[in-house]
Structure formats: structure tokens, C-alpha cells
Amino acid sequence: MSRYLNVCQLSSKILRTGSLRHGAMCSPILKAHNRSLQTLSTVSYPKTGSHLPVSCAQHHYSTETKAASSDNAEKHEFQAETRMLLDIVAKSLYSDKEVFIRELISNASDALEKLRYTQLSEVMPFPTDQDHGKLEIRLSTDKQNRTLTIQDSGIGMTKEELISNLGTIARSGSKAFMTQLSEKNVDVSTIIGQFGVGFYSAFMVADKVEVYTKSHKPDSVGYIWTSDGSGSYEISEFPSAERGTKIVIHLKSDCREFADDQTVLNVIRKYSNFVNSPIFVNDEQTNKIQPLWVLEPKSVKPEEHIEFYRYISNSNDQPRFVLHYRAEAPLSIKSVLYFPETKPGLFEMSRETEVGVSLYTRRVLIKSKTDNILPKWLRFVKGVVDSEDIPLNLSRELLQNSPLINKLRNVLTSRILKFLQDRSKRDTENYLLFYKDYSHFIKEGIVTTQDLNEKEEIAKLLRYESSELEEGNLTTLPEYIEKLAEGQKDIYYLCAPSRTLALSSPYLEALRTRKVPVLFCYEPHDELILLQLRSFQNFNLTSVEKEMRSMDKEEDETGKILGPDSLPTGERDELVSWIQETMKNKVHQVKITSKLDAHPCVVTIEEMGAARHFLKTQSQNLNEEQRFSLLQPRLEINPKHPIIKKLASLSKSNPALAELVVQQLFSNAMVVAGLVEDPRTILGNINQLLTLALEKH
Template identity: 35%
Template sequence: MSEQHSEQYEFKAEIKKLLDIIIHSLYTHKEIFLRELISNASDALDKARFEQSRSTEMASADAELAITITTDAEGKRLTITDSGIGMDKDEVVDNIGTIAHSGSAEFLRKVAEDQAQPDNIIGQFGVGFYSVFMVAAEVTLTSRSHHPDAKPVRWHSDGLGSYTIEELDEDLPRGTSIEIVLREGEEEYAEKERIEAIIKRHSNFISFPIFVDGEKVNTIPALWREPRFNVKKEQYTEFYKFLTYDTEEPFETLHISVDAPVQFNALLFIPQKSPMLFDVNNIEYGLDLYVRRVLIQRENKELLPQYLGFIKGVVDTEDLPLNISRENIQENVLIRKIAANIHKQILDRLLKIASNEPERYEQFWREHNKLFKLAYAQFEHQDKIKDLVRFNSSHCEDASGLVSLQDYVERMPEGQNEIYYISGQSREAIESSPHLEILKRKNLEVLYLFEPIDEFVLESLRAYGEHAFVAAEHADPAQLEAISSDEEESKEELTEEEQRDIDGLLKAMQDILGDRVTEVRSSKRLHNSPACLVNPDGGMSSQMQKIMHLVNKDESIPQKVLEINPQHQLTRNLLHIYQQEGSNDFIRKTTEQLFESALLLEGYLNDPHALVNRTFELLQQSSGWYAEAHQKE
């Protein structure tokens, strides 16, 4: 074997500086060098395939289009070889010897003159090759052009100050081989397992086979590039398990292909189980972003709103411009267009399931609702979100039941204009609330909200159609009077004298409570309960108020209105006492008891000792009166 004379070149000062930036600062992770070299190899193979499609006479015409990687752990070497289009000496000088000159961009310019372009040309800046010096002490590139009469050429450099180029007289196959002598401390990149892991992470979906020490590594195809009608369910399941490491098949699969306004393909999955374990705000989410089958960013959060963070999948685009390191997106407007399309298609699919398979949709909701409810902060697509949310309600037999807002509205009786809701820790706690009494009497359905976020959802959505969401405690008794019910209550109206005296009793009770309440007034909402607390007109609901107190670390008890049921026997007994004696110690104790009992139901009574002791005292008094009355009989 004889070789022609080797020519040595010095890097220019500014190129040395740029090379130092590339090696030490440009890429976040050193393993990216392998992604770059494989991408360059894929480009070369695409170019070779394009020339073959034009019946161009080529060297090594029968060579398989593939990428071959050889590891040598003992020798601390790594070799990447492709059977692509190759380069002659001038092309090596232009494409490798000059940093930031893009061979791919030049190739596309030439092909454009023939009004035809090959697909999948990765790389726009021509600097990816130099990332190899993050791990390499020396690099030898040997290449033979596809032109049959072209001589092989060898390029060698240590990446420090100079490089050599020489033409060879050897009869080498078409393509390019890069032999890397690894730096001290970078020996891991000569290990087969490490190389395979990097390929599966970044380059698994390159359209050409990648062999590592004779074994094919990229065995899972890029299904998102395939026509939907060509892909079987089993293939989707296999891909999903490969992507997520989940052992179950996906709940739903979305295969998206869009040509305009941005060209992209996506393969998205809804898992059977929620990925959320504890805090929804700290969940890792996002879609893997590819450009022409090469992974650019894992879990890109700009492609999905957080409330759809349970979605897993990949997005691959032809149009996305990248920065020089491929690690950051240069033009976010394209990402926003892709994200908007994906967002809409996911919601449309969920609406379709909800409409056609309501029981299956309930299965989805039970698993993913905690995350989905973060849509309260989402102002786009609110009409669709309104049709997708589900709640328990008084219509359901137990706490496991679910209703849609459409279901609720369809059951509304004539005269009802608002959608009522109430919050509580459980169905049992909610159904014991005095705020439900007037709604129960009118047989009106009430949404039961068990999670703190539920009120944020309804506050954000505001209304369903023309029907506003109203907390049960804010239901207007005057409006409800117009709604007929099967069992209208028979009230024993107060006489004029009793009405005057009860006004005095309420004033006495307000004097007892002082500034702990804003007002003590007669209630039109209560039926079975003697008293309840409500926020002043126009205030937020009790549940929302508690949430805001927690957020602000406010332990004070908010001022509310104490409503007294004038029809309750306890109130009438107090009225009789008041008529005979005026305000006395028993009325004081009973007022305190009613107030603190109402606080307890609202969740604001932190210290129940006074309530308990007063209960014992009142029981002792009442039991004495009861015993005395029975003795007289």
C-alpha cells in the first residue's frame, strides 16, 4: 500500500477559538457527539439513496445502506462507518476542514437546481462533527466519494492546532469511516452497552440500520412516519411500551399527520394509569421532540399544556429550525403552531370517546381527573373542557357516580336558571350541610365537589351555556320560590307579635356575638337545621375562603352572617324565653352554642373545648327541666 504526500494545515486563530467553544461549551452532554456523527452518517446515506434513485453510476453500487459502529474497549477506540455518498479531497476540505460550512446545505442547493430534493437531510451548520473532540484525543476520518474514479482521502486531527489531509491509493468501499481515539477519562464511549444506550436514546429512529459490533440496535421503527392504515394495534402497543416502559397497553392512541401550516407527525398515547403519584405540580411531562427522526429534546413542555401532562408520545417535524447545538429551539412560533394542533386533536378525541363511549370515558376521568382539572388555568378551548369535566352530584346513588354538565342541564326543572354546587371532604359531610336544605326541598340537583381544585375549575369556567355556577350557600331563596316541588312545606307563620319579638331576639344574639359575625338574621333557606353561617352577599364560597386562608397562612375566623331558622323548635323555645325574660344567660349560652356548632360544620372551630363543656352544661340544665316536668306529671 502506498500513500500520497500528507498535507498539513493550521487552524486559524478564530477557528481555534470556535473549536474550543464547540468542545467545551456548546453541548450540555458529551454523549451528544454520537448523535451528531450518526446524523451526519444518515445524511450521507440519504444522499447516496437519492443518487441511486437517479440511476447515477456509483462506486460500491451494491453496498448496503447502513451505519456500522465498532467498539474497542481495550484500545479505547470507537469507529463509526457509513456506506453513504462519501467525499473526495475537495469536499473534505470544504465540509470538514472548514468549521460552520454545511455540506448538507450545499448539497440541497445543488439538488434544488434539478428541482428535486432528497428527504431527511439533517444538519444546517456543519459543526456537529467537531463535537467529537469533547471525548476524542485524536480523530481520523477516511472517506471515498461515490464517484467511481475518486480517490479515498484521509483527514486527521487532535483538535488542538492543526489537521492533515492526504489522498490514498487504496481501493476502499464508498462511504465514510471515523476512527476515534478517546481521551483519558472518556473510556466509557468504547463500551458496547454505553453506545447502544446512547443510540436508543437519541438516534433509535434513524431510517437506516445501525449495527454495533455486528448487532442491529435500532429495531423499533418510527411508526409515526408510517400511514395509519399500515400500522397494527400490536405495533402501537409495542412502540408505547418501548417509549414508556409501561407493562400495560395504552388506553388510547392518536396518530397525527399534518402538512400545513407546519409539517409534522406525532404519535401520542393516553396511558391506562395516571403518572401522578403525589403533587400534580411537580409531575414530569412533555413530548419527545424529533427533527427528521433525530431526538432533539426529551419531554418538551411547550408541546403540551400541563393539564394534559398524562399524554406520552413523540413529535417529529420537517420544518423546525435549530440552533447551532440542536439543543434549543430557534423559532418558538412553529412549536406553538404544532402545540395548538396537538392540543385541539387530543380534546377532540376525548370528546369523541365521551360521546360514543361514556363508560369508557368515565374510566379515563377516574384515572386522570386530578391532572386534567388543572385546565381551570387554561383559557383556550373552554367550551370543550366544559363538556369533558365530570363531577359527583346529588343525582348519583353514591360517591362513585359521575355526571357531565350537559347531563345536569338536561335534568334541570322549569324555572331553574343556575347550576348549584357544594364542596366538602366527603359525600356524607356534604349531605349533612344545612346549605343543601332548601335545594333538597325543591328537588334540585347539586354538584358535589370533593377536591379543593374543583371550585377553581367552576370559577374559571363560570357558566355552562346560559347557566352560571352558584355555590349552594349563595342560592337565592327568592328565586327558588318560583320552582315547584313535589312536597311543599307547611310553615306555621309567625304572628305579628312573634315577628317583632324574634327581631329583638336576633338583635340580642348579635349583641352576644359582637364582631364575630357581620349580622344575625332570619333564614329562608333552612328547614331542619336551627342555624348556619353564610358569607355576606357577594362573598366567595366557604370552601374557597378556607383555601385562600390556607394559602395566605391566615388562621383567623372570617366574619360571616349567622342565619337562624325561625321555624325550628329550638328557635321558638328561645323566643318564648326571650318574651318572658328578655336576653338571659341561657340565651347567651345557646347563642354561643349555635355559633360554634356552625363554625364546626364550616371547619373553622380549631378548639372545641368550650363547645363541649357548654354542651355538658346545657344538657345538665335541660335534663333537670325534663326530669322536673315528668315528676309533675
Template identity: 40%
Template structure:
């Protein structure tokens, strides 16, 4: 049944009353959102008119734009558009009821909030639509003339207290809708042009229609993500990036993506030249991209579109498929957004793979700046292969710590009979190179990846294998397997121990185990050492020493993990100890030397907590060594 054509007074529907009551009596940290909602509604009205024009409809030739007028003296703000407008019936229906599916339940949840703070968290940013205007308005008057009806224009008026009136407007009124807002005393800032302009730029800066504030166009930067890539210059990308991020430097790379199926979206990402706000392996409060719906910003720094390990990217994602007034909670659970996230992540990784292949210098610069964040992707098992291909490491292939290699490049340099990828962790390149664990690998000419960050071993463990090659720590390298490879370094072979000497050596190993006691699980002959006298290794199948240190820190465990001490029978120092032991199985110098060797190895591995004993033994050893010289 149509409404009568005269003036009428109406009551809001119950859900609207509840919503308005919450809006009026709750505190809000972001009241400016009302302007975003009004501009979005105006943009929709203009879109509908343009669609009718494309369908051949004859309409009055008026500029398709949004005009905002500020009047500080009268404390009013006016938002006008030349869109399709509304009939009287449409005004009663659209401005007096909530037709959006599920909104009644949404309002019910709001009314059950236990505090103003919880209420603010729920509706301070999303889902309140036109009614958000009552956060700042004492009274709202909406005058509208429909493009599809010859009846006069009507004015809808309400103070948000439970009712509204609709009355005809005398005289000529142009097509479209004008919203006049009489501002509350504590909201008069929204009658100031500068305040309104900054709000428009922040939330509605990329609306496709001109937004004029007191005659000045505010949305001057084009929404490049909606433009064809071949029409955009690098200078335009750089200008957009600097307007978006306020970064004074041009980005290292631009990633412009779009998709129509199965989910429609457009996105534009930038790789900053410098890593900002890096703290404890993550971006503190800076991770996220701006999420738009039809060029309207609905969330700044959305953290659901891109995974954390791609959080170094800055940019925007825009989708026609997401509802404009989606609530924060619904946004987090929205299946469409999850599908967009999966597709965007896949396309970003694909772009970086192509960049790494075609422009390795730029990719290595990106890695040097943002690699620490990217390594967090070791938990993304869905994109495990793409993630692994993008990893970069320093290695023994290079002369310094500046060189970087991929796993694929490592594989291309592998020995013919090599079937494992080897790595070793340490605090620096020098620390890694000095490790006894590298001796056999170095002798065989096998390349070793150097890991300098605590997260690196988690990465290696998660990747596990790459192109069917297992990733193995040098600490766990199988000497028997490596022994099959030919030596590439010439080294003077030590004289082999006789059977009698070997039996004595076994006794020396037993003596060392007695000296060290429970500090080691075993003392055994080393098959991997060529130069160093001893090396400490983890028991077979356990974690590497560097991983153990990380886990101890995480669990606040101050105990020393069990170690196996391997002794090199070809080392000159060990041969000297062997001769001493052969003459006197209780020689005190054997005890001194064993303690010293063990604690020196513990020091190198980062487990020696009290160096005093080691220092005293160094002095004692020097005293013994200089005694013979002096005599």
C-alpha cells in the same frame, strides 16, 4: 478557487477553535451526545444518496446502513456509512468551518460563560454537531469517498488542537464516510459495545436506516409515528409504548396525530393506565414528551410541546421543520415549536372529546386516573371551551361518589326555568350532602355538582359560564330565583309567624348579633333554609367559604373571614329560642344556644380553631336538658 489535490495542512476557522477549546476544557455530564450527532450526520448522508437514487442516479449497490465498530483493545470507535460521501473541497469546508447561521454568536455566548456548570447547561445537549466528537477523542480521522466525483478518497485528520490535515487515500475505498475515533483515556467506555448500544437506543433508536453495532442491528423498534395509522395494529402500539416507557401495562388510549400545514409534524401519544409520580397536583420531573427531528432524539421530556395539564401523556413528537442542532435556549423560544404546541394541544383535546362521546367508559377511566392533572388546564383560556367539555364531576344526580357527569349532561337535565349551573365544594360527598346550603336546591330538585378537590373552585371560576349558563356556588344561589321553581319534595309547612312574633324574631336576631359581636357582619332571616336552624354565608359578592380557606392557606392568613349568619324561623329549635326570648330577653340559655349554633356551623365550615368552648357548652346544654327530665 478549488483546493490543491495533494496533502494539505489547514487551520480551523476562529469560531471552530473557540468551540473546540470550550469542548476540551469544560466538564460535561452528557458526553454520549457526540454519538447521536455522528449517527445523525450519517443518516443525512444516506438520505441524500437515496434521494439521488430516486432521481435516477446510478450509484454503487451498497447496503444503506450505518456500521459502528467497537475496539476496546485499541480504544477506538468507528462510525461508517455508505451515503453520499464528501469530496476534498467539501471536507475542508464542512469539517473546518462553521457555516450554520448564527453559530458564531452561539460560540461567543459559550466563551463568555462564567463557569463550567453554565457552559455545560448551554452545550451539554444541543448544537455542537460534528465537533462534539472531541469531547471524547484524542484524534479523529474521517475518510470519505464522494458519490459524485471520480477523484480518490481523502482522509481528514485532527487532534482538535487548532489544525487539521487532508490527504489522499491509496487503494480502493467504497462510497461513503468512515470516522475513526481514538478515544481519550477517560472516554474508553465508548469502545464498549454495550455502552454504545444503549446510547444508540436512547438517542437514535428510530433512525430510518439500520444502525449496526459490531454486526448487530440496534434500532429494532419502528418509528410508528411516521407510519400510516391504518397499517398499525393495537398490539404494535402497545409494544411501542412499553419499549418507550418501560410500563408493564398497556395504555388506556393511543393518540396518533400528524399535520402537513401550516407546520409539519408527526406525533404519537399514549394515556398510561396508572397515574405515576403524582405529587401536589403535578408530575414531579415526569412531565414532557420526547422531541425528535427526522427520527433523531433532540430532547427527552420536552416540556414545551404539551401544556402541563396534558402532562400525563407519554409519547413523541417529530418534525422535519425544526433544525437538528437547535440549541436548548433557541428551542424554548422557537416560533415553529410554539406553533406545533398549539396545533398538538388542539388536536389532543379534539381526540379526547371524540373519545368521551364515543367511548365514555374509557374516558371516565382516564379521568379517574389523570383528572387531577387535567384540571390544571383552567388557565388555558385559548382552549377554554374544549377544556370545559372534558371536565367531569360527581353530583346529586348519582347515588354515590362513583358517578361522573359532564357540564353538557348536567345542562340536559336542568329544570325548565333553571338558568344557572350549581356546585358546592366539600372534603367528601357526605360533607357536601350535609351542608345546609343544599336544602333549598334539594327541595326544588335542582342538581348540584359536588367538588372534592381544592383546585375545583379555581376551575369553576375560570370557566365562569358554559353554553351561556353561569356557574354558581350553592352558597351564592339566589333564593328569590330558586323560589320560582316548583317544590319536588313534600315537606310539612311550619306555622307562619304572626306579625307580633315576627317583630319578636327581629329582636332575637338583634340579640344574637350582640352576642356574637364582630364574629359576624350580620344576623338575618334565612330564605334558603328549610330544616337547619342556621347557616353561615359569605357577605354578598365575596368568595365561597372553601375558596376563602384555600386563599388563607396560600397567604398564611390565620384570621377568620367575616361571615353572615342566617337563621331559619321555621326550625323547631329557633322557635323554642324565640319563646324563651319572648319571656326573657336576657335568658342566659339564648346566649348559650347562640354560641353553640354559631360554633357548630364554624366547625362544619372548617374554621373552628379551638373546640374546647364548644365542648363545654355541649356539656352545659346536656346538663340543662337532663335537669328537667331528672326532676
């Protein structure tokens, strides 16, 4: 009695906390019920035997339960623990009632697979008369009587197996069968069952469940098993039963939709469309599309991939690339992944969009479009991943939090990256078309991925124009490194809206003079991507603005600029001091530079890219003084430029005009640096300069 109370308390706690829905119940519940976890009984089969063909005809059972004599029915009570567990399974284990169809079809599929495997080792030959149906699963609906029938022509059950398998929850006959065959090194990849609870999902929707069955063994007797799930079940002989199992589900009044054939068809197509046996609903086959991922890649034709891609993606386009990937180590993986041909829409670009890959185990859908097995940035990939090693919870609806899931995710991500890298080399033209449409996702991967090695692998997929290449030609980071001059430790890049603006940038001048290649980044987010990446293969990713800010290599120890065309030392020092005083509210420092030629000055900031991003996203509530205080811009002037030379003399002869000029020079430099949100703010200063210029004419 005390054990019964303990079980009740434990079951009640689980129902209150809802932990059962998250897979937490499996271990504590089963440990509490020793009878339910006794060593699985096994059926011994001879080690040798020839493959004997099974020639079968369709099953026909009477649906009239009166055919079974109630006089000789044996009544059995569920064990106390089993009664409590049955209540949990029926009410709390599964999140959606429709999955009972998936569970019962999986059981039927296992029964057929067991029969196939048994042919290899059974000593006695199977009957080959026409009284035995084909190896198939048949469902029939009856709206009037509110029933759903699921029937297979599989291995069937004896009376003892009925009591053992249906009288005890969490005893998986399929798992015991798999253990047997695995010990003989037989492939059991098509056996689905693991936990021994799937059958009881029928009680989520049923007032009563009837099971008609007859074992495949010679001279077996047919039986009917009946229960309403309340605490007991009855077993009696049913002489007219044929080999296999038929389950008649008498539906509850609020579950009558499962007596509708269209509802049943939709559930099958969602979960069970790829089981290993044909499935018929009211005599019409529903699973006609092959599960391509279980086939040898070389045996699948391109048109089959197109058909399958359109089926799983619910689209009319074609896959641009196909990755048909199989592996046995470190995990068992069978997958087929598609890269769409169509450019993604705005909704698909959103991170709220679901990942397009569905997770299967042994051909049965576990989770549609799951985000557990691929990173979010790969959400544009469509396809199927099937793995027998996936750790599931008892309801087969949730993935257990396991290192195996992370390993599966890492293996698939690595394989996709390798595939795309290879495709970019072998099929460059198509890859560049793909990159044009999907580069947003690749760049997102660099920002969101935490693993540094994975970041670098993603970065190999990036493509940029370069100052050394003709317009329209793209290069990669590895290709850039291959052409580096000896001693160069940086990969330089310049962000600009277009190639024209990039080539005219003052920040590019010095590097072009030294013939150092610079990558051109035209997308607004490219700068943040490269800031996040920081380095590639031990080479720093450095913006040309940051290079401009570094110490001038032509400056000697006394700070004098070498070159005959520059301002004399005294005039230069006076001009620097005057600008510093005049612009003290905006400029943090004024400096002479020799890195400019065609431009009079530039503005440099410690982290220009971060500054631009800050101004765009977070500076709305700051006034001008606060912005310049945060930016701390440095104004670097070119002492060789005619404007700067004239400004030096103008600062003495006409300070008012000189102040307008230096204000405009600073504003121009801020615009070039991309640090002015609205250029209209500098129009007032321009108009004053024009007024003064026109006064002399």
C-alpha cells in the same frame, strides 16, 4: 490582522458569558465570519432519471493509517475564524460529550439518504458488484487502541468536498442538498443535518480524527483526511477506500469510556435509535424498534403500540388510549401519544415529575421528556413528537425561544383535548375509568392554564354527580346546561365530603324545592377548581352557599317574611336584635330567611369556598376574634323552625340558657358550613347545655 483580533475577542466573550450554550451565538458568530457563511456550493443533478437499485456489500477499510502515504499528503491550515470556531465547538457548544455519537450517526444517516435520493436523478448507473456494502451504519470499538470507528456506505466525498465540508465550519452539505431537492418538490424529511458543525463535536473526545472517504461518482479516488483539531489538517489519497465514509476517532485518555460497546449502545438507544438506516455496533444491530410515529396510523397494529409504549415509558403496562396524530399545517407534526392504563403513583402526581413526551426532529432525539411542547398538567402523557419545523440552536440541544414552539404546544394541547372529549363520548366506560385515575391532572390544568378558551375545553372533561341523578351517575357541564330551566343563568354546585352530607345540607333546601339541579363535588380541591373557572359557556358557576346569601325573593319591601307559620313581626325583630347583641363578637349580621325548611339556621359568607381554603392554609396564627373579624359571618335564621320559635321566648324568660342555645346553633351552622377546623372546640358548650337539661330531671 484586525479581523482576526475581532474574531478572537468575540469568541472569548462568548466563552466567558456562556451564551453559546443558550443558542445565542448562531447569528453574531456566523455574521463575524463571512468566509464560513459564503453561499453554499451545490452539486447539479439532471432533472430526470430512473430509479436504479443499489446492490451493496459490506465495507472493509484498513484501520492502519500507515496505508496512506504521508509523502503525498497535502497540509491545509484552518482559516483563522475556523480555528476559533473549532475551539468553541470542541469545548463549549455541547453540554454533554456523548452527543458526538449522535452527531456523527446523523451525518452517516444523511450520507445514506443522499445516496438514496441521488438514485432518482443520477444519469450514470451505480455499480452493482459485491464490492459495495449495504446501506447501513456500522460502529466498532477498540478498547486496547482506544478508538471508536463510525462507518457508512453512503454518498462519500470528493477531495473538493472534503476541503469544503470539513475545512469550513458552519457549511452544511446536508442543508445545501435539502435546498436542492426541495426546489424539485422532493420529500427531504429523513435528512437531518442543518448547521454544518456536528462533525467537529468529535474533537470533544478525540486527540486525532481520521476520515476515510470515497465519492459515489464513477472513477472517484479515495482520500484520507486527518486532523488533531489544533489548526491544520492533512489530505492524501487512499486508493483502497470504498464508497462511503469511515471516521476513526482516537479518544483522549479521559474519554476512554467511548471505546466501550455498552456505553456506545446506551448513547445510540438514547438519541439515535430511530434513524432511517440500520445501525450495527460490533456487528450487532441495535435499532430494531420501528419509529411508529412516521408510519400511517392505520398500518400500525395494537401489539406494535404496546411494544413501543413499553419501550419509551420503560413500563410493563399497556396504553389505555392511543393518539397517533399527524399534521402538515399549521406545523409539520408526526406524533404518537399514549395515555397510561396504570393509576399514577404519588410521585407521578407531583408537579416535579417530568413530562413524559420526548422531542425528536427527523427521527433524532433533541430532548428527552421536554416540558416545552406540552403543558405541565399533561405530564402523565407518554410518547414522541417529531417536527421538522422546530427551531433549534446550533448544538441541537436547546429549543430557541420562538412563537413556533408556542404554536406547537397549542396545537398538541388542542388535539389532546379534542381526543379526550371524543373518547369520553365514544368510549364512556373506559373514559370514566381514566377520569377516576387522572382527574387530578385535568383539574390542575384548569387552575394553571391562563387561556380562557383552553380552560373551557378542559372543563368539558370534568364529571360530577348531580342532585337530579342517581348515585354513581356522572354528568358534564355541557349536559347540565342543556337541562337548564328557561331564564336560569347559573350552574350551581355544592361541595361536601359525600353524597349523604350533600343531600342533607341546609344550603341545598331552597334549590331542591325549586327543582334546580345542583352538581355535587366531593374532592377538597373541587371548590378551588370551580372558583378558578368562574364561568362556563357564559353561565356563572355559583356555589349554593352564595345563592343562599343572595336577597330573599319572598321578602317584601318592609322586610316582612310571608307565611303563617313564621314568628310574628315584632317577636322576630326582637329576636334578631337580641342575637345580634349576644353574638356581636362572632356574628357580623343576623338575618331572617325563608329559604330554610328543615334547618333552624345557616351561616353565610361572601366567598365560602375561599374562606374555607383560607382557614385550612393561613389562619394558624390568628386568634378566634381575628378569624371572625376576617370572615364576617352572617347568621340567617328560619322563623318557621320550632327551635327558633322557642328561642324567641327563652331569650326573655331564661337569657342564660338562651345564650347557650344560640351559641350552639351558631357552632352547628359553622360545622355544617365547613368553617370549624376542629369540632372538639364546641364540646364545652354542648356539655353545659346537657347539664342544664339534666337538672330538670
